[in-house]
Amino acid sequence: MSNVPADLRYLKSHEWARLEADGTVTVGISDHAQQALGDLVFVEAPEAGRRIAAGEACAVVESVKAASDVYSPVSGEVVAGNAELGGRPELINQDPYGAGWIMRIRPDDKAQFGALLDARAYEAALAAETH
């Protein structure tokens, strides 16, 4: 079973989002996503300063098996991409909700964050996907 922390928000496409105290939103891929992809070997995170729209493919994660786009949950400006992942993409497998974060975004509109799936809704989406 995959881990779905209750304090995060999610996209059906398996990204998670956390609203930080400074108003930025941290984004990564869920435990379910990293399990499905398998060992990650390459991550292309966006550079700071880039403007992105909600739903835009703005990062790529590649496992031995396949490449997968990462979609932004919110519109805004990228504050940081996780540079650690360049040399250690396996951090996403080891700690998808912690050290394996992919990017931090300053959202244009915080209401967008509130409209994302909560943990229960994401779990339901996962259950629907596997049946």
Add this chain to the structure above:
Amino acid sequence: MGLRTPLYDVHVAAGARIVDFGGWDMPVNYGSQIEEHHAVRRDAGMFDVSHMCVVDLRGARVRDYLRRLLANDVARLTQPGKALYSCLLREHGGVIDDLIVYYMDDRWYRMVVNAGTRDKDLEWLRAHAGGFEVSVEPRPDLAMIAVQGPNARQKAAALLDPALAARALELGHFFGSAADPWFVARTGYTGEDGWEIMLPASEAARLWGRLRDAGVAQCGLGARDTLRLEAGMNLYGNDMDETTSPLESGLGWTIAWDPQDRDFLGRAALSAQKAHGVARKLVGLVLADRGVLRSHQKVIVPGVGEGEVTSGTFSPTLERSIALARVPSQTTDRCEVEIRGRLLNAAVVRPPFVRHGKIAIAL
């Protein structure tokens, strides 16, 4: 629900991630694909390859039949148990399948063909069998476990019948030995030493469990693919198919041109291709930049032309991305690969990339 091997329940109980592979529900990994890969390069790993199709071919004229059907020549097999790798070709030279054939005795050869091509292979084998009075008998009663890695034979030998184990340990490369219905061959698809063990389906789960207890790592199709690609071995359907000939697929070495009067299926087409010059060739690529090569990415050879990646992956041994690619024959040592709209640099090399645990190319 797909087709299942006799080991399906064992894989599920071990926590394997199951995927569809050519209609079969197969384990892709049991956790970390990269760890499974390293287990085979450094110690011992095992694969359930029971989805592959074992076919027994019998008859007084079976040798003549195979000399007509296969691009490689079974006349080269003079000792019982010896194996041969060959392509099965259409008349126009396209590859129906690649396979291994074992010379069992003068009236019996055993073939192992790919799972995804099973039905068309059997149809082709049967369509040509009549004139030679050869019987074509698939063996779904047999399971197959590949144990691979520098310590694989030693670990597995202790678990076999002692007489069979003694003979198996004496086998040279590409030889097999039977204790019917068991059959052990020193063959594989990883670039490491090891055995492929055919055995009654009903005994497969027991052997698998004992191998696991002996420290042989369970490995899925994911690691099987990275291992074979590092070893520079083609995958049917990716690196060659009915639209490509062996000459365009890095498999020229498997065509037995001599004796010249052996009229195997596809010979005329291959001869014509050879006479006119082959426009494309299959090469190895090592990506110089960061990224991962994948099948169907476009290859650009400046000043020469374009080609395509046929199989690509991240190589756990080289820790960079490698591929097989079909490119114009004039390609020399460099090319570019288009990945998500960008052109990345790659070196053109001659596979294998890795053999017997060692990097086999200059980086």
